[in-house]
Amino acid sequence: MRESKQYSRRQLFTQFARPPVNKPQLVISNTCDNLYGYCESCIDICSEQAILWQVDKKPSIDAEKCTLCQQCIGACFINAISITD
Ligand code: SF4
Numbered sequence: 001m002r003e004s005k006q007y008s009r010r011q012l013f014t015q016f017a018r019p020p021v022n023k024p025q026l027v028i029s030n031t032c033d034n035l036y037g038y039c040e041s042c043i044d045i046c047s048e049q050a051i052l053w054q055v056d057k058k059p060s061i062d063a064e065k066c067t068l069c070q071q072c073i074g075a076c077f078i079n080a081i082s083i084t085d
């Protein structure tokens with residue numbers, strides 16, 4: 001009779017679990033004009049309200065709301081926004 005192999009819970013989670021799928025994300029570089037002056041062009045164009053303006057900082061992006069439509073990339077006049085693979 002063929003024996004069935006027993007796996008521990010740890011083995012099931014560590015060996016057979018699928019690796020997490022890395023979702024592409026938006027990245028704003030340190031060339032963002034809002035660090036040195038004032039800009040909110042990317043915020044204005046985002047229909048999902050996924051970009052949050054911050055005083056003297058780069059805007060932050062809410063990855064949960066972002067649909068990766070890339071409209072903000074085109075709106076940034078200094079190409080400070082990119083998308084990861
Ligand atoms: S990619 Fe689209 S949804 Fe995401 S932050 Fe930019 S404009 Fe908003």
Ligand code: SF4
Pocket residue numbers: 028031032033034039040041042043059075076077078079080081
């Ligand atoms: S449009 Fe570009 S420069 Fe302006 S706040 Fe957004 S990322 Fe910064």
